[in-house]
Amino acid sequence: MLLVSLLVASFLIFAAMYLAPGNPVAALSGGRSLPPSSLRVLEQRYHLNAPFFAQYWYWLDNVLHGNLGISITLRENVSTLIASRIWTTAGLVLYSSVLILVFGIGMGLVAGLRPGMLDTSTVIITAISAAIPAFVAAIVLILLFAVKLGWFPAIGNGTGLVDSIRHLTLPALALAVSSLAIVARVTRASVREEGEREHVQTAVSRGIPARKLIRRHVLRNAAIPITTIAGITIASLIAVAAVVETAFSLNGLGAYLVQAAQSKDLAVVQGISLLLVTAFVVVNLLVDMLYAWLDPRVSLGSRAT
Amino acid sequence: MSDPATVSALQSAAPAAGAPLLDIAGLTVLLEVHGEKRAVLRDVSLTVRPGEAVGLVGESGSGKSMTARAIDRLLPRGAEVHGSIRFGGSDVNRLAGADLRRYRNQVAMIFQDPRAHTNPVRRIGDFMTEALQANLAVSAAEARRRAIDMLTQVGIDDGARRLRQYPHQMSGGMLQRVMIAAALLTKPRLLLADEPTTALDVTTQAEVMAILDGLRREFGLAMLFITHDLDLAAAICDRTAVMYAGQIVEIRASALLHDDPLHPYTAALAAARPDIAQTAPRLRAIPGRPLSAFEAPPQECAFAPRCPYATDACRADVPGLAELDGGLSRCVRAHELRGRLGGAPDE
Amino acid sequence: MSTGVPAAAIDAPRFRALTSVRATGAAGVVSAIVVAAATFVAIFGPLLAPYDPELPNLDLAWIGPTGGHLLGFDVQGRDVLSRLLVGAQTSMLGPLVVVIISMITGVLLAIVAAWRRGAADAVISSGLDILFAFPGILLAVLATAVFGAGLTAAAIALSLAYMPYVARVVRGAAFRERSQPYVAALEVQGASATSICLRHLIPNTLPLIVAQATILFGYAMIDLAAISFLGLGVQPPRPDWGVMISENQTGIVQGYPLPALAPGLCIVAVVVAVNVLGERLFEQAQAARG
Numbered sequence: 001m002l003l004v005s006l007l008v009a010s011f012l013i014f015a016a017m018y019l020a021p022g023n024p025v026a027a028l029s030g031g032r033s034l035p036p037s038s039l040r041v042l043e044q045r046y047h048l049n050a051p052f053f054a055q056y057w058y059w060l061d062n063v064l065h066g067n068l069g070i071s072i073t074l075r076e077n078v079s080t081l082i083a084s085r086i087w088t089t090a091g092l093v094l095y096s097s098v099l100i101l102v103f104g105i106g107m108g109l110v111a112g113l114r115p116g117m118l119d120t121s122t123v124i125i126t127a128i129s130a131a132i133p134a135f136v137a138a139i140v141l142i143l144l145f146a147v148k149l150g151w152f153p154a155i156g157n158g159t160g161l162v163d164s165i166r167h168l169t170l171p172a173l174a175l176a177v178s179s180l181a182i183v184a185r186v187t188r189a190s191v192r193e194e195g196e197r198e199h200v201q202t203a204v205s206r207g208i209p210a211r212k213l214i215r216r217h218v219l220r221n222a223a224i225p226i227t228t229i230a231g232i233t234i235a236s237l238i239a240v241a242a243v244v245e246t247a248f249s250l251n252g253l254g255a256y257l258v259q260a261a262q263s264k265d266l267a268v269v270q271g272i273s274l275l276l277v278t279a280f281v282v283v284n285l286l287v288d289m290l291y292a293w294l295d296p297r298v299s300l301g302s303r304a305t
Numbered sequence: 306m307s308d309p310a311t312v313s314a315l316q317s318a319a320p321a322a323g324a325p326l327l328d329i330a331g332l333t334v335l336l337e338v339h340g341e342k343r344a345v346l347r348d349v350s351l352t353v354r355p356g357e358a359v360g361l362v363g364e365s366g367s368g369k370s371m372t373a374r375a376i377d378r379l380l381p382r383g384a385e386v387h388g389s390i391r392f393g394g395s396d397v398n399r400l401a402g403a404d405l406r407r408y409r410n411q412v413a414m415i416f417q418d419p420r421a422h423t424n425p426v427r428r429i430g431d432f433m434t435e436a437l438q439a440n441l442a443v444s445a446a447e448a449r450r451r452a453i454d455m456l457t458q459v460g461i462d463d464g465a466r467r468l469r470q471y472p473h474q475m476s477g478g479m480l481q482r483v484m485i486a487a488a489l490l491t492k493p494r495l496l497l498a499d500e501p502t503t504a505l506d507v508t509t510q511a512e513v514m515a516i517l518d519g520l521r522r523e524f525g526l527a528m529l530f531i532t533h534d535l536d537l538a539a540a541i542c543d544r545t546a547v548m549y550a551g552q553i554v555e556i557r558a559s560a561l562l563h564d565d566p567l568h569p570y571t572a573a574l575a576a577a578r579p580d581i582a583q584t585a586p587r588l589r590a591i592p593g594r595p596l597s598a599f600e601a602p603p604q605e606c607a608f609a610p611r612c613p614y615a616t617d618a619c620r621a622d623v624p625g626l627a628e629l630d631g632g633l634s635r636c637v638r639a640h641e642l643r644g645r646l647g648g649a650p651d652e
Numbered sequence: 653m654s655t656g657v658p659a660a661a662i663d664a665p666r667f668r669a670l671t672s673v674r675a676t677g678a679a680g681v682v683s684a685i686v687v688a689a690a691t692f693v694a695i696f697g698p699l700l701a702p703y704d705p706e707l708p709n710l711d712l713a714w715i716g717p718t719g720g721h722l723l724g725f726d727v728q729g730r731d732v733l734s735r736l737l738v739g740a741q742t743s744m745l746g747p748l749v750v751v752i753i754s755m756i757t758g759v760l761l762a763i764v765a766a767w768r769r770g771a772a773d774a775v776i777s778s779g780l781d782i783l784f785a786f787p788g789i790l791l792a793v794l795a796t797a798v799f800g801a802g803l804t805a806a807a808i809a810l811s812l813a814y815m816p817y818v819a820r821v822v823r824g825a826a827f828r829e830r831s832q833p834y835v836a837a838l839e840v841q842g843a844s845a846t847s848i849c850l851r852h853l854i855p856n857t858l859p860l861i862v863a864q865a866t867i868l869f870g871y872a873m874i875d876l877a878a879i880s881f882l883g884l885g886v887q888p889p890r891p892d893w894g895v896m897i898s899e900n901q902t903g904i905v906q907g908y909p910l911p912a913l914a915p916g917l918c919i920v921a922v923v924v925a926v927n928v929l930g931e932r933l934f935e936q937a938q939a940a941r942g
Contacts, residue, residue, distance in 0.1 A: 004778075005785040013794070020798045131923035133874040135881045135894075136916035139901060143909050154905055178874075198421040202484075205377050206436040206491070207409030216435070217424055224426070239787035243878045247901065258882045261797035269797040273790060281785050295426060296471045 002285050009277045013270050014059050018052075020266075028266050032072065045069070063274065069267035071260075078271040081256070086275075088157060088252035089241055091164065095172035096179075096241075097234045104180040105226060108187020112195075112222075113214065122184065129181035134240050138174040138247035145170060155249040171248045175240060179233035186229040190222035197221070224294050231287025238279050324394075325352035326527050327376065327495055331388035334375055342385060343599035345371045347551040349388070350626065353495065358521065358528040360538025360559065362574070363548035366597035369531045372548070373497045376529070377414050378405070392495070406440050413488035415517075417500040419480035423472040430468030433487045441491065448490075455486040459516050478509035485517055489524065496521060496528040503532070514541065535574050539563060547571045550607035551598020557632035565646070567634035569612045572646040606637070614638055680932050686925035690918075693737055694744035701734035705891045714908040726911040727900050728889075736914060739891035743919070746807055746886075747872035753811035755865050758818025763849050765819070766826030777823075780816040788813035788875045796884040803886050806879045814868060821864055825857040859937035866930035870923040877919055893919050 017028060028042055043049065047058045062068070068078035111122035132140075146154035158167030194200070195218050203217050242254025249255070253272050260268035292298050334346040346368045353359045363369040374380050376390055378397065390397040392408060400408050416422040423432055433455075434448035443451070453464030459482040461467055472480055481501060488496065501517060502510040518541045521528050532538050538545045539559040546556040547570060555568040566572045573591045593611040601607035605620040612619070616638065624637045636642065693700065702720060712729035715721075723732035765776040788810050795809035796802070829835070830853065838848050854861075879885035880894030888895055893915035900912035 002785070005782045008782045009785045016794060016798045127928065128920070128924055131870065131874075131920050131927055133878055133919060133923075135878055135897060136919060139897060139904055139909075139912050139916060143904050143913070147905055147907070147909075198416070198418070199424040201379055202414075202416060202422040203424075203435070205379055205409060205414045206487075207406035207440050208435060209406065209439060212435075212439060216427070216431075221424065221426055236787055239789040240878070242789065242793065243882060246882055257793055258884065261793050261884060262801065264797060266797060269794065273794050276787075276790055277785055280787055280790075284784075297425060297473050 002281050006278060006281050009281070010060060010063070010274055011056060013273050013277070014056050016270065017266065028072065068271035068274070071265050071268045073260075073263050073265045078268050081268065082253060082271060082275065085251055085253050085256055088250055089245070089254055092168055092171055092175065092241055092244065092250070092252060093234075093237045095165070095168050096175040096237055099172055099176040100180045100183055100233060101230060104183030105187050105230070108184040108226075109191060111184070112188040112191030119188070122188065126181040126184045130178050130185065132177050134174050134178065134243050135247050137177040138171070138244055141170045141174050157251050171244045171250060174247070175237055175244045179237065182233055183226070183230050187222070187226050190225045191218060194218045194221045224291065227290050227294060228287065231283065231290065235280050235283040235287070238276055238283070326355045326393060327351075327353040327529070328391040329372075329376070329388070330391075332372070332375060332390060333387040334371060334380065335385040336381060337383040345551055345598045346375065347598050347601070349551070349553055351546055351553060351556070353527050353529055355494065355527055356525045357544070358530060358542040360542035360545035361529055361531045361548060362533065362535050362538045362545055364533055364595040366550075366595050367548040368551040368598055369548050370499055373414065373499050373529065373531055377409070377412055377497060379414075410436065410440055410491040411493050412495045412497060413491060413493035414497040414499065415484055415488050415501045418504045419477060419484045420472060422484065423480060425472055427471075428468065429470050429472065429475070429483055433468070433483065433490060436487075436491050451490060452486070455490055456483070458520060459483070459486045460512075461486070478505050478513060481505060481513050482516060485513070485520070489520060494527060496526050497531070498528060499531045500533070535562070535571070536578060547574070550596040550601040552607065552635065553626065553633070554608065554635040555633060561632070565644075567629055567632050567639050567643070567646070568636045569614050569642065569646060570608050606635070614642055679928050683925035683928040686921055687929065690740065690744060690922045690925075693740040697737040697740045701737045703731035703734040705730060705735040705738040706889045708889070714903060714906070714911075716908070716910065723914050724910055726896070727903060732911045732914055735891035735896060736893070736918060739893050739896060739915065740918070742803065742886050742890065743873065743877060743893040744922075746803055746876040747869050749807050750810045750814065750872040750876065751865050751869050753808070754814040754818050754868065755861065757811070758815045759822050759854070759861060761815070762819045762822035762826050763853060765823050766830050767845060767849060767853070776819075780819050783812065783816040786813050788871075789878060792875070792879050793882075793884060796879075801884045801887060803876075806876060806885045810872060810875055814872070818864060818868065822857060822861060825860050826853055829853050829856050859933065859940050863930055863933035863937050866926055866933055870926040870930065873919065873923055873926070
């Protein structure tokens with residue numbers, strides 16, 4: 001099913017050429033006037049004289065062979081341009097995901113398993129943090145940690161592994177803030193809920209020791225909704241990364257996508273969109289599989305939400 | 306509170322002599338509801354001898370489930386417990402750690418809704434063997450062997466395959482049988498059966514009851530059988546206790562309960578049930594609705610408002626449990642009403 | 653004697669509205685106030701703004717709060733407070749439009765899917781599944797690349813991206829409602845599909861729909877502000893909270909954080925308030941159902 005979504009999505013991305021006002025050539029060139037030689041190249045590459053669906057077929061064929069077109073503004077292969085930036089985005093999303101999983105689930109577990117002051121404060125903090133958009137978090141983090149404290153750099157990618165990680169820290173944090181809060185809340189709620197279930201009482205009545213009880217009956221069951229929400233929020237990182245990359249002037253796919261959209265470099269927009277949608281779909285697929293593995297009542301392909 | 310006369314009456318209320326396995330005396334439980342403490346059990350006293358089946362009958366809110374939970378120490382957080390529960394001589398409420406776990410293996414509870422009480426994401430095999438492996442240090446292989454064996458005893462063949470299944474792959478009746486089997490695996494001395502067949506359809510009910518009763522007798526286990534069905538309790542239990550508004554109002558040998566009840570509430574319960582053998586012009590319902598313990602007025606008999614035999618004496622004070630003809634009754638008029646309570650009540 | 657205590661509950665319908673607001677607790681009351689204030693400013697902003705929000709005066713750039721300028725000046729020397737007040741319009745209106753469009757289309761599709769069931773449901777569900785593949789921001793960026801930057805393209809794209817989430821939630825509730833016995837009874841009596849849907853299905857799922865709309869508003873606000881922040885939504889010099897953050901970001905490293913932080917705070921405040929209200933409404937919807 002997800003493969004079908006992907007196919008249809010690719011078709012929509014392709015069709016964007018035709019949705020734009022004017023003819024496809026105008027869309028591809030972003031409204032610029034091009035010399036006739038360039039126009040001929042475009043016509044050939046995109047088979048613009050062929051029937052509509054044939055064009056789609058050619059385009060898809062190219063895509064699957066790694067040929068994503070040529071950037072109008074930079075006159076380079078889109079694939080090359082993407083390849084040089086993909087690691088920044090991938091690193092950012094990965095870094096952020098780790099933060100979300102470790103701190104989000106961690107906070108949620110602590111709050112869920114221990115009622116009291118810690119729990120109440122967690123609820124309040126997560127309620128507020130969940131509403132902080134990535135770009136607002138970005139400027140606050142820049143203000144606090146880059147300007148006032150000087151612990152982390154405010155912009156740029158950095159060079160080398162360690163320096164890059166240092167440069168990615170604030171962006172990853174900004175990206176993670178609201179998702180972290182949401183994951184923490186769901187974790188806490190799930191742990192609470194599962195703790196109240198009757199089957200936990202059964203285990204208690206049979207003298208199962210507390211540690212085993214929490215591990216096998218509360219956490220194991222809570223893992224289901226926690227995994228779902230973690231998966232959903234991590235998938236959403238893929239799109240929101242663009243905002244954070246822009247705020248921190250990072251040289252990633254998201255920032256490039258925005259620039260390309262602004263300069264109407266359609267081929268680049270199509271290429272990156274396709275990549276991001278694919279990544280999004282793949283992550284969702286993985287979450288579905290994980291969910292089906294965790295919950296024996298559910299067969300693959302149906303996520304009960 | 307229980308006076309010595311009542312306590313000795315309790316012990317002589319049962320035909321067989323011998324130290325009781327479970328001895329509840331003056332149990333009062335308060336729960337916190339919306340900030341205030343409310344009584345759910347008031348001065349409950351009950352004994353169960355080894356190998357004896359005692360029924361505990363009452364409507365919703367009577368406190369029967371709460372009694373079972375108190376025995377198994379499954380009360381909600383913040384519950385205040387007064388009185389004593391003794392099992393094999395030890396005070397249950399003082400048990401902790403390994404002792405408490407050992408106690409929990411000796412007292413097995415069978416719950417009402419098997420589907421809610423089994424973990425849906427774990428296999429039946431894990432469900433059945435976890436207590437054995439956790440507390441009795443039984444090896445995994447041995448535990449599985451015993452589980453398969455017990456499944457056969459409750460009428461489930463192909464145990465090996467069943468152990469690998471999940472709860473949602475089984476019917477309610479089968480799941481309840483699994484729960485019974487699991488309860489029996491730790492070789493308990495007392496079974497607490499909390500309405501084990503209420504959630505099942507009628508034909509399955511009969512099957513499960515037969516299995517439960519049969520195995521209990523075979524293993525010589527004591528049982529506290531909780532139900533709202535007076536006749537069901539009377540059918541399989543040697544003695545039956547009736548609860549109302551958080552108190553025990555009658556304890557009687559089951560055989561005598563229907564024809565010679567010692568409390569108007571018991572009589573009313575018996576009369577309210579449609580009897581296939583008789584034709585009555587009209588079903589007799591008890592006017593009013595059953596009270597919970599905290600709704601009961603503090604200075605009178607809780608049943609008085611709905612009782613057709615109530616007099617001023619009944620409203621003067623909370624009646625105590627008094628011995629009468631081998632049974633116990635909380636009705637101050639029990640003596641005089643003797644003989645008139647069996648069958649249909651007057652008016 | 654003293655058996656059942658007569659229910660001293662507040663039964664009269666007119667009290668029920670009050671109790672439902674009070675029942676949401678202190679956080680709920682504060683949130684309601686914040687949302688009301690934001691709405692008020694969104695409507696009357698331009699009238700309340702003391703200074704011209706769009707007139708640049710570079711001599712005044714970055715000056716801190718003085719005199720009548722409570723929040724100081726921004727990167728182009730414009731009064732921050734005035735821009736905030738006027739910017740509330742687009743910042744609140746955009747999400748409202750998104751919510752309305754996605755709710756109407758989502759609810760419609762959900763009701764049709766739940767009513768017709770079978771093939772119609774399969775087709776609709778498949779279509780929605782496909783839409784799920786597009787994260788909101790991505791679709792908005794794509795739309796602006798094709799149709800040009802601006803609030804309209806972004807808002808429509810977001811509505812499309814949100815619609816499947818609405819539809820999924822409402823479809824579940826509508827299915828449950830549809831299988832209720834009273835619906836079959838109405839059908840037997842000859843009531844038309846439209847009338848049953850309008851008079852029964854929708855009103856009974858309304859608490860859930862309202863709760864969903866409230867929470868969706870928060871998401872829409874964040875996403876639209878993000879798109880404006882990226883320069884693809886509301887275009888400068890028009891004031892908009894997202895645009896303001898982008899414009900004044902350079903002030904942060906230069907030591908003038910206020911012009912960028914103020915709109916950020918507004919966004920967070922409104923979204924928190926909306927989330928709190930939405931959650932309370934969800935709880936009430938669940939309670940009403942169960």
